[in-house]
Amino acid sequence: MIEVNELTKRYGRVTAVNGLSFTVSPGLVTGFLGPNGAGKTTTLRMLLGLNTPTSGTVSIDGRPFRELPRGLRQVGALLDAGDVHRGRSATAHLHALARGNGIPRRRVAEVLEEVGLAEVARRRVGTFSLGMRQRLGIAAALLGDPPVLLFDEPLNGLDPEGVKWVRGLFHRLAAEGRTVFVSSHLMSEMEHTADQLVVIGRGELIAAESLTEFATRGTRRSVSVRTPDITTLVAALAAEGASVTTEGDDGCTVTGVDARRIGELARRHDVALEELVTRRSSLEEAFMELTADSAQYQAGESR
Template sequence: MIELEGLTKRYDEKLAVNNLTFTVRPGVVTGFLGPNGAGKSTTMRMVLGLDHPTSGDVRIDGKRYDQIEDPLRYIGALLDAKAVHGGRSAFNHLLCLAQSNGIPAARVHEVLDTVGLTGVARKKAKGFSLGMGQRLGIAAALLGDPRILMFDEPVNGLDPEGIHWIRTLMKSLAAQGRTVFVSSHLMSEMALTADHLVVIGQGRLLADTSMADFIAKNSRSYVRVRSPQRKRLLDVLHEAGITVVETGGGALEVDGGKAEPIGELAARHQIVLHELSLQQASLEEAFMRLTAQSVEYHAHSEAPGGTWAQPVPRGEWGADWKKGA
């Protein structure tokens, strides 16, 4: 378990992390989300003792990181897959880590096999592709068979097979009762992986809730209905006191309702339905709505003729460019 209490980090005038308090619990995959510059990497570095908080505290199973003997046996982390000596082979890189933490050399072979790098174990890391480097970083995180795992952008550079593999791995680790804390900008992948979400913006906690509750609270849900007897369906819905929004394409939308009562109502009146579906926002849409006022970096696009187009709406944070660029 990872526990943060009032965690704050200031760099001169910049408040990178602002009084964060939350707990990452075992048994679930906890997603850590936020726009670029929100303070996610700084927070994860403070968990590992790489940065020292200005105030507040962070504990790993009740201890500070610097109080843990053989830390790889407690917590494994992937923060920067490039943090490896390029002249070392994958095997020797992991062997050095193992020896420094009292981990048997046999474990090196096990994790190399787990991440699919056995065939290149003796090759130097400087020749690795981005995806191979990610796999090596994941192997290092798994090396001590820790109860707590922390990953920053773990699918970066992985192909579709690799993405499916790491998603399955994280879910299986959580199912074993381990604590799994993962940060990613890939909303579609996070939606498939995480059970719980911690969302921050400008260093502040914005949400600490389940995936389902996060989407429900930060998005519009409605029932979409289409029928060749549209006018009759409208009359029936109005008579039942149901508010309907008419949209293009002949569809009707009923806010906040459930599909079953509408279908049953239509059946009682012998109205044919061509569509009856519950519509809900994606994780990406819910995230952008919540963090719209917390985005620090905004991109602009150049319009034809050399003039600058309007700024991307707040929440479109995919480009990590300088403010006002």
């Protein structure tokens, strides 16, 4: 279990993390979300003792990481896939980590096989693609078979097969009772991967709840409509002030008018409806809405 209590980190006049408190429980995949500059990486670094908090506490299974003997046996982490000696082979890199943490050498071959790098184990890391370096970083996190795992943007550079593999890996690790904490900016992937979410903005907590609970906090609703007389219905909806996006020759997505009103308009204009489904906000839509005031960098409209 990971426990963060009133965690604050300041760099001069800049407050990167401000009074942050949350818990990450075992047996679940917990996504760690926030806009760029929200303080996610700073928080992860404080979890691992790489940055010292200005105030507050952070513990892993009741103890600060720096007090844990042979850290890789307790916590596995991937923070930066590029933070590897590029002249070493994958095997040499993992052997060095294993020696420093009292991990048997046989474990190196096991994790390289697990992440799909066994055939390139003796190649220099400098020749690896970003996706291969991500796999090597995941192998390093798994090396000590730890109960707690932290991953910062682990999907960067992975192809679709790699993304599917990582998603399955996280679910398996959580099913084994481990604590899995994953930072990512890919909302579509978190929607398929995370059970719980911790969402921050400008270093402060926005939400700590299940993915379903967070998504339902978004107020945006849309209605999916399918009809053989799409032209008539779109005209009626436009006159009503609705926003309509057509989809093919017989479908559209409607916002600004609810399903009941769409049904009334269809009856008034003798339009037969084949589908009328209200859809709630997606995770991405809820995230964009609830973190809008916390985004550090926002693009303006083109002029």
